[in-house]
Structures are given as C-alpha cells and as structure tokens.
Amino acid sequence: MSTQTLMTSIDIYCERTDAGYWSEPINALTNLSFILAALWGYWIYHRLHKKNGETKGDILILIAIFMAGLIGAGSFLFHTHAQVWSSFADVIPIWTFVAYYLFLAIYRIVGPSLARAFRIYGITLVCIIAVLFAFSRSLLASNEADAGGDGLNGSTQYLPGIIALYGFALVLQLRKHAARGWILAAAIVFTISIFFRTIDMRVCSAFPLGTHFLWHTLNGLFIALLLQTLVRFGRKSAR
Template identity: 70%
Template structure:
C-alpha cells in the first residue's frame, strides 16, 4: 500500500491539490466548536456546584472530539492514504471511548458491569459492521464508496446503537434522553448528506459532504452535552 497515494472520493475535489476541498476542510471547525462548547459548559457547571479539580474522563472525551476535526481536516487537504487513517482513527476512537463513558457515567452502572456491557456492545457493533461489509461485497463486489451508499453503510450499526440507547434512556426517563435522541436524529441526517454527495455532483458541484461535517459537529456536540451534564459522578450529575 502506498501511503502517499491520492484519494479522490468526494464531489468537491477536482484535483490532488491541497485546497481542492476548501469547504470540506474548513467545515471541520464544527468539531472544534463542539469541543469548546462542551468545555465551556463543563467549566460553568463545575463552578456552579463548587467542584474542585477536573474530571479527567470528560476532558479526554472533549479533547478527542477536537482531534476528530484535526484528522478530518488533514484528510480533506492532503487527501492521501495516510491522511485517511488520520481521519478514521480519531472518529472510531471517540466512538469507542464515548460508548464506555455512556454506559459507566450516563447510565450510571458499576465499573465491573460497565466493562461487561461495554464488551458485549463492542462485539455486537463489530459483528454488525462485518455483516454489513460482507453483504455489500456480496451484492456487487464494490469497495466502500462504490456500494451505492458512498461507504455510509459502515455507520448503520452506529445509528441502530444510538436509537437503541435513546430508547433505553426514554424508558428510564433519564435526564439525558433528549440530548441522546437529538444526537441520533442529527447523525441520521448527516449520514444522508454523506451518502448523496457523489450522486449530486452533476447538479451541485460543491457536493453535500460539508453538511456531513457540520451536522456531525453538532452530533458530537450533543453527545458531549449529555456527557458533561449527566455523565459526571452520580452525586454531582446536573439536571436540565
């Protein structure tokens, strides 16, 4: 594999140049803004409740959200194999870390039970991703990006997991249920715009991938708000 091979899978890109995707690149600021929003609320709420020190787990999740924007920016400017990894790795790292925090902190289970549920959840998500990938390849032998969904089927397990989590929160009447449901709806809409990007090229040369970035930034922001507001230790979780 040539790590410096060019990658051209988005409507906006017309050549291998650094600024061939200016809108796709700059809209990654949405992830940085999501992280800033989360940190500002985190700092305000801790000051209001006179909490000392910092919640390291929440801060790590916030920083990871910002890194998603940096990685995606690198991909939409350099557009090479190595930068595609810089794009994908932070995203899935955040998902894996947030999933654990959602179980441990937002739901409020014990640490041992959180790890058990987390392990089962990861296995189920990985299995669904593998199933979707196999079905896609079996259907037309296409690689991601030429499967009729522009590679977006890989996110289907995430959508199912999010709506499942939102349902559990609603049944429990958990204070974070509104944030999680809003995040699930936003993520679904963002995947729609990611999927149709190449399909609209002829009529809309800019494409719609930038809307995936903007909505995903909002999606990450909503998840972080649920974590910051309801993911602190149970005795200090703040109702909204």
C-alpha cells in the same frame, strides 16, 4: 505499507477536482464545527464545575472533549492533503472517540458498576461488529458496491452506530432518564448527516460542491450533543 502507498492521492468527494492542497476548501473549513463542539462542551463543563465549587477536574470528561477536537483536526488534514496517510489521521480520531465515548456513556450516564459497565460495553461492541459484518457480507453478495466500497459511498461503517444510538435512546427513555432527549436528538442529527454523506458523489453533476460539507456541519452538531449529554448528565457529582 510503503511510503509511496501512504502518499497516494485520494479523490472521493465532489468538491475535489485535483490533487492540490486547497482543492476542498469548504470540506476543510467545515471541520471547524468539531472544534466549536469541543469548545462548547468545555465551556459548559467549566461553568458547571465552577458552579458546584469542585476543586478537582473530571479527567474522563476532559479527555472526551479533547478527542472531539482531534476529530476536526484529523478531518482537516484529510480534506487538505487527501492522501492515504491523512485518511488514517481522519479515521483514527473518529473511531477512538466512538469507542471511548461508548464506554463512558454506559458507565457515567446509565450508571452501572465499573465491572458491569465493562460487560455491557463488551457485549455492545460484539453486537456492533456483528451488524457491520452482516452488512458487509450482504453487500458483497449482492455485488452492489460502488467506488465507496459499500454501495453507500462508504457509509455502511456508520450504520451500527445509528442502531446503537437509537438503542441507547430507547434504554434512556424506558428509564425516564433526563438525558434521553439529548441522545435522541443526536441520533436524529446523525441519521440526517449520514444521508448527506451517502449522496455526495451521486449529486456531483447537478451540484458540483457536493454534500459532504453538510456531513461535517451536522456531525459537528452531533458530537456537540453527545458532549453536552456527557457533561451535563455524566459527571461524577450528578450520580
């Protein structure tokens, strides 16, 4: 990919009106929600760690908390620079966090052996990819794709995540796991946030600010709920 391509401007949100750095101030600043989610996660982690008198840190949990903060930083870069290179800074931390969290949640919260956790993780990834592929083929066949590339302003990529979340919540409910309410709440918040991401470009004429900032705000809460679930119920001492 050439340098010129990487520097190409991207304008796919209502709030952006030009290629300027500060053309999306609300979309940029609401990325603080991810930083706050990470700080809340670390605060609870530190409090529980100290309460239990543990002398060694849980590096796997700390990595997840750090990754959550990177989501905010990457998204801030995208909504200020709004170029192809910054879109990678936005997307890579998100999907890295998703992939890492998915495995850690299976291993630490569901609680299988490490080998079985990898097997479940692999099967889950294959199912997610299959669902995403099916959605993509269906949309291409119907010729309903819009500027977002999928008819949903680019939100199709997150639909397998919704399915996986509700599936995970169901598994925890069947097991009567104490974390089931947290995951269900996270799934509901994520569903609502995707709705606001999807309608952003469709409401520009009536609401020029758009609704993408609500995607950020609610996603910050979503990430916070995921981290709290991991910190409270996925710690080694809790198993």
